[in-house]
Amino acid sequence: MKKFMNDAGSLVADSLDGFVAAHDDLVAFGQGRKHVRRRFFSPGKVAVIAGGGAGHEPMHVGFIGSGMLDAACTGHVFTSPTPDQILGAIQEADTGAGVLLIVKNYDGDLMNFEMAAEMAVSAGSHRIETLVVSDDIAVERTARGTGRRGVAGTLIVEKIVGAAAEAGHDLLSLKAVGESVIAVTRTMGVALKGATVPQTTRETFVLGENEMEVGVGIHGERGRSRQEIADAATIAALVCSQILNDLEPMPRQRILLFVNGLGGTPPSELYVMFGLARRFFEAHGLVVARKLVGTYATSLDMAGVSITVTLLDDASIALWDAPVYTAALHW
Amino acid sequence: MKKFMNDAGSLVADSLDGFVAAHDDLVAFGQGRKHVRRRFFSPGKVAVIAGGGAGHEPMHVGFIGSGMLDAACTGHVFTSPTPDQILGAIQEADTGAGVLLIVKNYDGDLMNFEMAAEMAVSAGSHRIETLVVSDDIAVERTARGTGRRGVAGTLIVEKIVGAAAEAGHDLLSLKAVGESVIAVTRTMGVALKGATVPQTTRETFVLGENEMEVGVGIHGERGRSRQEIADAATIAALVCSQILNDLEPMPRQRILLFVNGLGGTPPSELYVMFGLARRFFEAHGLVVARKLVGTYATSLDMAGVSITVTLLDDASIALWDAPVYTAALHW
Numbered sequence: 320m321k322k323f324m325n326d327a328g329s330l331v332a333d334s335l336d337g338f339v340a341a342h343d344d345l346v347a348f349g350q351g352r353k354h355v356r357r358r359f360f361s362p363g364k365v366a367v368i369a370g371g372g373a374g375h376e377p378m379h380v381g382f383i384g385s386g387m388l389d390a391a392c393t394g395h396v397f398t399s400p401t402p403d404q405i406l407g408a409i410q411e412a413d414t415g416a417g418v419l420l421i422v423k424n425y426d427g428d429l430m431n432f433e434m435a436a437e438m439a440v441s442a443g444s445h446r447i448e449t450l451v452v453s454d455d456i457a458v459e460r461t462a463r464g465t466g467r468r469g470v471a472g473t474l475i476v477e478k479i480v481g482a483a484a485e486a487g488h489d490l491l492s493l494k495a496v497g498e499s500v501i502a503v504t505r506t507m508g509v510a511l512k513g514a515t516v517p518q519t520t521r522e523t524f525v526l527g528e529n530e531m532e533v534g535v536g537i538h539g540e541r542g543r544s545r546q547e548i549a550d551a552a553t554i555a556a557l558v559c560s561q562i563l564n565d566l567e568p569m570p571r572q573r574i575l576l577f578v579n580g581l582g583g584t585p586p587s588e589l590y591v592m593f594g595l596a597r598r599f600f601e602a603h604g605l606v607v608a609r610k611l612v613g614t615y616a617t618s619l620d621m622a623g624v625s626i627t628v629t630l631l632d633d634a635s636i637a638l639w640d641a642p643v644y645t646a647a648l649h650w
Numbered sequence: 651m652k653k654f655m656n657d658a659g660s661l662v663a664d665s666l667d668g669f670v671a672a673h674d675d676l677v678a679f680g681q682g683r684k685h686v687r688r689r690f691f692s693p694g695k696v697a698v699i700a701g702g703g704a705g706h707e708p709m710h711v712g713f714i715g716s717g718m719l720d721a722a723c724t725g726h727v728f729t730s731p732t733p734d735q736i737l738g739a740i741q742e743a744d745t746g747a748g749v750l751l752i753v754k755n756y757d758g759d760l761m762n763f764e765m766a767a768e769m770a771v772s773a774g775s776h777r778i779e780t781l782v783v784s785d786d787i788a789v790e791r792t793a794r795g796t797g798r799r800g801v802a803g804t805l806i807v808e809k810i811v812g813a814a815a816e817a818g819h820d821l822l823s824l825k826a827v828g829e830s831v832i833a834v835t836r837t838m839g840v841a842l843k844g845a846t847v848p849q850t851t852r853e854t855f856v857l858g859e860n861e862m863e864v865g866v867g868i869h870g871e872r873g874r875s876r877q878e879i880a881d882a883a884t885i886a887a888l889v890c891s892q893i894l895n896d897l898e899p900m901p902r903q904r905i906l907l908f909v910n911g912l913g914g915t916p917p918s919e920l921y922v923m924f925g926l927a928r929r930f931f932e933a934h935g936l937v938v939a940r941k942l943v944g945t946y947a948t949s950l951d952m953a954g955v956s957i958t959v960t961l962l963d964d965a966s967i968a969l970w971d972a973p974v975y976t977a978a979l980h981w
Contacts (some may be wrong), residue, residue, distance in 0.1 A: 551655050612672045
């Protein structure tokens with residue numbers, strides 16, 4: 320394993336330190352350096368807070384700023400932040416209008432965010448609502464357990480909810496906006512190489528020279544199936560057709576198409592996949608009304624791509640288009 | 651070799667196709683799809699055109715747009731665009747105020763851009779000036795041959811010159827602005843894994859499990875030396891001290907610090923390197939006045955990082971801060 324790091328134990332702290340230094344016009348450390356927050360909060364606005372394990376950078380700290388998140392908590396690699404961290408972020412970011420927590424659907428995250436919310440309600444009478452993102456169609460909807468994972472589609476939820484918060488929506492209305500986005504957002508990922516976890520120094524799964532992993536998450540989990548590697552058009556068709564089957568959109572439905580790099584895949588290949596996915600959906604009668612291509616929700620250094628589709632309407636388009644000024648997303 | 655591509659021969663065209671589709675609010679293909687251009691030119695403004703081999707994405711097409719480039723030509727992987735391509739871009743982008751070509755210092759690029767310039771002058775009386783970027787200090791200044799290569803620092807030249815062009819500088823003044831930036835810009839890169847060229851399906855160099863390549867360029871060339879892999883702080887000190895020695899800045903000199911990913915390195919590690927480089931330069935009495943961290947000038951899928959420093963003054967800070975709206979850079 321080769322990484323630009325001092326040691327496995329300090330990678331997350333060193334990376335956050337560099338992130339805050341690089342974007343100190345936008346963000347600052349919260350108390351005790353346990354979370355990252357906007358430099359300036361907007362009193363009267365619902366605070367939008369996200370978080371999760373490290374290893375997904377720039378998610379979520381890269382989405383802190385005007386029009387998106389107020390604060391984000393980062394845990395150890397692939398490990399939920401602690402209730403203590405989340406509570407600190409709630410107490411700092413809540414300016415009186417309440418707090419919306421955006422949580423990716425994993426047991427550890429669910430538990431810790433719920434615990435923090437309970438602590439915040441009883442300790443400080445904060446009003447808290449929670450959105451759980453579960454966009455990963457690689458996990459069967461009927462599966463027992465936690466159900467579908469939250470992956471790259473979380474970015475879209477955070478952008479749209481963040482814009483609605485900035486526009487003055489109250490806490491319950493904001494939660495409804497978020498739930499409506501989650502209901503129409505689907506993601507699926509493919510990896511050509513596994514993620515290397517700093518602590519173990521090993522890849523979470525090892526693929527043969529002619530294999531790819533289809534339906535990967537962002538925590539180094541095995542995917543839904545291991546298949547013989549294929550050309551980009553075949554991979555795009557495989558992923559896009561499953562998204563299409565799952566979403567069952569209307570003809571001429573407008574969509575947001577988001578092609579995300581998982582950490583080790585260069586922009587040239589992301590654009591190849593975007594071009595192919597766009598053609599696929601247009602050939603199936605959809606209108607690619609909004610687009611995003613880049614490395615936004617990673618699985619450490621995994622070589623891979625995920626494709627996310629959100630069905631759009633006038634309201635969500637207006638919220639997507641609303642100004643955003645964060646380290647990773649800006650328009 | 652594993653890549654998201656249809657085949658090695660179509661990778662560049664497919665990637666550009668996806669790029670233009672993803673950013674069709676900003677860019678369009680030029681005639682014959684031989685270059686990429688702004689959707690709308692600004693008559694009366696000097697046209698700023700760059701180009702080079704593919705494999706460095708988002709450089710240069712990602713820098714086309716208001717405040718930066720007017721057009722960019724992409725060759726095959728690691729291969730200069732043809733004079734024909736460059737001539738087409740010149741003819742399309744020149745609205746009467748002349749054309750500034752920004753060329754990275756490689757024999758093939760120099761030859762083809764010069765040939766295109768001569769053709770454009772004789773065929774259409776275009777006024778043309780050329781800037782040659784040579785920021786890579788891994789190549790000795792006294793070396794025979796072409797001299798120092800142009801690498802990630804080219805982004806800084808393109809941003810500052812692009813802003814000056816937008817502000818109405820004439821062709822000769824623009825060239826002078828560019829030369830003054832080039833004179834104070836230095837870059838050095840380190841790789842943990844070589845780049846895999848699609849056509850050959852092989853890494854351009856293969857490193858052992860405990861080796862790193864210091865002083866790499868962006869065309870898969872071997873670096874200046876192969877060394878035992880070190881922790882991030884050691885690597886940062888190694889690179890930054892060489893930049894410092896070469897630049898010989900004044901105490902309290904303001905600098906732009908740019909940490910660039912070479913394609914296969916995730917944001918988490920780039921931020922680790924940024925944090926360390928910033929501390930290094932501040933400890934050496936410099937003021938990190940402007941910052942940039944991201945994957946902007948790649949060497950295909952190379953795992954690696956380059957560090958670029960530009961000495962700043964009030965004029966270059968104003969041009970760096972001026973609005974820019976491109977696919978890869980936006981403020």
